[in-house]
Amino acid sequence: MNEKRRTVRQEVSPEETEGQLEGRNALTEALRSGRTIDKVLIAAGETDRGLQRLAAHAKEAGAVVVPVDRRKLDAMSVTHAHQGVIALAAAHEYVSIDDILREAANRGENALLVICDELTDPHNLGAILRSAECAGAHGVIIPKRRSVGLTAVVAKASAGAVEYMKVARVANINNAISELKEKGVWIFGTAAEGSIPMYRADLTVPAAIVIGNEGQGMSPLVRKNCDVTVHIPMKGRISSLNASAAASILLYEAVRQRLG
Secondary structure (H helix, E strand, C coil): CHHHHHHHHHHCCHHHHCCEEECHHHHHHHHHHCCCEEEEEEECCCCCHHHHHHHHHHHHCCCEEEEECHHHHHHHCCCCCCCCEEEEECCCCCECHHHHHHHHHHHCCCCEEEEECCCCCHHHHHHHHHHHHHHCCCEEEEECCCCCCCCHHHHHHCCCHHHCCCEEEECCHHHHHHHHHHCCCEEEEECCCCCEEHHHCCCCCCEEEEECECCCECCHHHHHHCCEEEECCCCCCCCCCCHHHHHHHHHHHHHHHHHC
16 A cells, blocks of 8 residues: 555656645645635545535635545545645636736736636646736636636746736636626637638737637637637648647737737
């Protein structure tokens, strides 16, 4: 058994365990200190009332609580004393959509945002944060569920951009899109079959670029709520780009247009 545990520990990379809190006391103290908790994994079927109250407290604080098989917790655990709960602390604080728009106003610029529609690869999100920061974007929006959050892996992949890029985590992407529209932001969805090439889209206006899920692209309702869908002209035999590469191209098209 000990040999098996050592093997599991060796397979877990430092960046994956950084920000991982194991056990009830660790999560309790993190919540008490006001630390931002991204996700709480709790053993499915656990009936202990104390653990249920702790999970409820985490949810009230904004964390996503996910019941998982205890064997998954066992495999993730580094301490091997998780007590039925492992929490993943955010690598950085989240902000509100208003904070992002205020950043644009403070700079005297039309807003430029990226909306990530259920991205699950932390390296993709990290790369998007890096490109967004380099392009001078004002913020990135991600959903709470079915999406990677600001984990340690994302922070590492962002090459430090997570420290400077404002990230809003919202309960519902479509509600966030409606809020942005009400505040004068145009929503540009990206899709291989987008209605116009990106060069014809006016990205000088207050703009939010939507990047869809790595496998399925934008969800149907998000696609419907976009003001316009754009495509990146493809000249090769491969018909699609990595999500972070697509985001970079659209962001720098916006930069090109805004430079005049």
